[in-house]
Amino acid sequence: MQFAKKSKPTGDIPTASLPDIIFMLLIFFMVVTVFKEFRGLPVLTPAARTTEKLETKRNVAYIWTDKLGRISVDDKIVSVPEIEPIMADKFATNRRLVISMKIDKDVEMGLVTDIQEKLRDAYTLRVNYATRFK
Amino acid sequence: MAILKRRIGGQGEIPTASLPDIVFMLLIFFLVTTTIDLDKGIPMVLPDRGGEFKVNPENISNVLINAQGQVLIDDEPAEIHQIRDIIKGKLQSRGLDADGKPKLIVSIKTERSTSYNDYITVLDEIKRAGATKISIAEPSK
Numbered sequence: 001m002q003f004a005k006k007s008k009p010t011g012d013i014p015t016a017s018l019p020d021i022i023f024m025l026l027i028f029f030m031v032v033t034v035f036k037e038f039r040g041l042p043v044l045t046p047a048a049r050t051t052e053k054l055e056t057k058r059n060v061a062y063i064w065t066d067k068l069g070r071i072s073v074d075d076k077i078v079s080v081p082e083i084e085p086i087m088a089d090k091f092a093t094n095r096r097l098v099i100s101m102k103i104d105k106d107v108e109m110g111l112v113t114d115i116q117e118k119l120r121d122a123y124t125l126r127v128n129y130a131t132r133f134k
Numbered sequence: 135m136a137i138l139k140r141r142i143g144g145q146g147e148i149p150t151a152s153l154p155d156i157v158f159m160l161l162i163f164f165l166v167t168t169t170i171d172l173d174k175g176i177p178m179v180l181p182d183r184g185g186e187f188k189v190n191p192e193n194i195s196n197v198l199i200n201a202q203g204q205v206l207i208d209d210e211p212a213e214i215h216q217i218r219d220i221i222k223g224k225l226q227s228r229g230l231d232a233d234g235k236p237k238l239i240v241s242i243k244t245e246r247s248t249s250y251n252d253y254i255t256v257l258d259e260i261k262r263a264g265a266t267k268i269s270i271a272e273p274s275k
Contacts, residue, residue, distance in 0.1 A: 029164035048258035110246030
């Protein structure tokens with residue numbers, strides 16, 4: 001019996017599906033891309049080794065405090081006494097609210113405490129000190 | 135004079151040879167601009183208003199931080215890098231409560247002019263020592 005001699009295999013990787021693969025990657029990155037929406041104040045948070053990831057982004061409200069002592073909530077500059085009604089409102093609609101405090105490392109503790117006292121008044125007791133990984 | 139060839143019925147195909155290149159460019163653009171932005175930090179639970187309760191003073195460890203960033207643990211000065219070992223020792227000496235958590239409550243007290251960075255540094259060290267009960271005392275005026 002005669003066997004047809006097999007042709008020498010060529011060393012080519014099939015590239016026909018390359019566009020499909022790249023398209024998939026493209027779609028993945030398009031979906032996960034969040035154009036850095038910068039809402040808040042320029043802050044440099046302190047570094048800490050026990051930094052943890054917040055489990056959710058849905059129940060988070062932010063308080064920004066920069067080194068000049070300005071406080072920003074929801075794109076608005078607010079004073080310390082204004083924090084309580086805003087946060088109480090937020091807490092009324094979402095009982096699982098976590099307050100992420102984005103405070104500059106050069107802020108003094110007096111101001112931080114004042115904010116915390118207002119948060120206690122608003123009953124938003126779950127806070128998160130925003131930090132960087134050390 | 136050149137002979138003009140008449141084209142016969144041009145086929146309506148778009149060349150797709152450069153499609154991967156275009157898609158690659160888009161891919162690289164999104165790769166570069168993507169920031170997977172996650173919130174991270176140190177979680178804390180603030181004390182409830184009016185929820186004051188008596189604690190055995192033996193189970194409280196006072197950590198004071200002054201405006202210069204100097205630390206005093208139970209009236210003894212400590213360097214930042216020593217905090218972890220000191221708190222660890224104190225946690226062990228007080229033992230565990232019924233829930234299996236350390237009995238010791240670490241109370242952090244600052245001055246109003248203490249920097250937030252120093253506070254987080256000390257808090258970080260105390261957390262690293264394994265303390266779970268951390269209280270924040272109101273700063274001295």
